[in-house]
Amino acid sequence: MKDPYQVLGVERSATADDIKAAFRKQAMKHHPDRNADDPHAAQRFKELNAAYQILSDPQKRAAFDRFGPAGFRPGGPGGPFGGGVSVDFADLNLDGLFGELLDALGIKVGDRGDIQTDLSLTFEEAAFGAKKTITYDRIAHCDTCGGGGAKPGTRTRTCGTCNGRGKTRQAQGVFPIPIDRPCQACGARGRVPESPCSDCTGTGLRRKKEELEIDVPPGVDNGSSKRIDGMGHRVRNRKAGTLQVTFRVKSHPFFRRAGDDIVCTLPITFAQAALGDEVEIPTLDGKGRMRIPAGTQPGTSLRIRGKGIPKKIMGGRGDQLVDVQVEVPTQLTDPQKELIQRLADELGESVQPQRRTFVDKLKDLFN
Ligand SMILES: [Zn+2]
Numbered sequence: 001m002k003d004p005y006q007v008l009g010v011e012r013s014a015t016a017d018d019i020k021a022a023f024r025k026q027a028m029k030h031h032p033d034r035n036a037d038d039p040h041a042a043q044r045f046k047e048l049n050a051a052y053q054i055l056s057d058p059q060k061r062a063a064f065d066r067f068g069p070a071g072f073r074p075g076g077p078g079g080p081f082g083g084g085v086s087v088d089f090a091d092l093n094l095d096g097l098f099g100e101l102l103d104a105l106g107i108k109v110g111d112r113g114d115i116q117t118d119l120s121l122t123f124e125e126a127a128f129g130a131k132k133t134i135t136y137d138r139i140a141h142c143d144t145c146g147g148g149g150a151k152p153g154t155r156t157r158t159c160g161t162c163n164g165r166g167k168t169r170q171a172q173g174v175f176p177i178p179i180d181r182p183c184q185a186c187g188a189r190g191r192v193p194e195s196p197c198s199d200c201t202g203t204g205l206r207r208k209k210e211e212l213e214i215d216v217p218p219g220v221d222n223g224s225s226k227r228i229d230g231m232g233h234r235v236r237n238r239k240a241g242t243l244q245v246t247f248r249v250k251s252h253p254f255f256r257r258a259g260d261d262i263v264c265t266l267p268i269t270f271a272q273a274a275l276g277d278e279v280e281i282p283t284l285d286g287k288g289r290m291r292i293p294a295g296t297q298p299g300t301s302l303r304i305r306g307k308g309i310p311k312k313i314m315g316g317r318g319d320q321l322v323d324v325q326v327e328v329p330t331q332l333t334d335p336q337k338e339l340i341q342r343l344a345d346e347l348g349e350s351v352q353p354q355r356r357t358f359v360d361k362l363k364d365l366f367n
Pocket residue numbers: 142143144145146147149150197198199200201202203204205
């Protein structure tokens with residue numbers, strides 16, 4: 001037996017997530033169907049499964065850490081190891097051929113019927129939450145026949161292809177051993193309708209347009225999502241998959257988001273910066289007013305408390321940050337230039353703290 005840490009290429013200190021990630025990566029790489037000319041691929045894949053089987057189970061992992069391979073001999077503390085391999089492939093995205101290989105290993109996978117859809121939100125809807133209606137297509141039970149596939153009022157009979165077993169035995173795929181596959185003729189139900197439902201041609205499934213109200217919680221981020229169980233496709237003989245709704249938040253003409261805070265830029269004049277002023281400012285709650293203190297420097301960020309995004313966990317709201325941008329006038333007339341020159345002469349450098357420090361440092365540098 002090989003060291004499962006070596007097989008997966010992880011450290012002994014690897015976390016459960018590290019192990020899962022390593023397994024996923026290796027499983028994709030050594031997938032025998034992608035290494036058709038390598039006869040050892042299937043063996044390597046089995047070893048990967050065995051290694052993951054041990055390291056993903058805290059008890060088995062502890063047994064291996066303590067006893068090494070001895071822990072997995074029949075009769076050992078962690079053993080007997082082997083037999084039906086059951087790996088949690090729930091979040092692996094596997095294609096059909098790969099699924100066949102896993103079937104041969106006794107692992108159950110298949111299309112879980114999950115659907116992904118986007119929901120577009122305005123900045124305000126994302127901030128405060130909203131009720132939105134989405135429409136999408138999914139495969140669902142046929143209402144006419146209740147999913148049974150038989151024309152209402154008619155009967156079903158035993159499937160001739162699988163003799164009612166619901167599965168057929170086939171010697172195909174990567175392993176030269178016969179494996180059970182769901183019967184295609186009856187959709188693994190074991191029975192076929194005598195006279196198929198005309199609305200679903202006997203499949204029991206139909207594509208339907210769904211309309212669903214989505215409760216958007218306050219403070220959702222662009223790209224975050226909500227999962228709704230049972231609203232995905234219904235795959236035969238399984239419960240319906242999950243609908244994943246991903247929120248796409250439109251950009252705002254004034255605001256951008258920084259965590260629970262929102263940030264906007266406010267252009268002000270030199271006079272407003274020097275003398276102070278009270279100005280009108282957009283907030284998420286409508287028009288607001290803000291005081292600019294006298295002597296505000298360019299690049300200053302003023303804070304309006306409680307005007308940001310509602311906080312998901314702590315309650316309350318983030319802040320609105322206002323980045324002050326002092327605009328320098330352009331296209332001056334001659335009299336305006338004269339006035340500014342007179343102001344400059346009057347001010348000198350004495351009232352400009354940053355400038356004075358800068359000039360002092362400059363003198364030090366060259367003396
Ligand atoms: Zn039907």
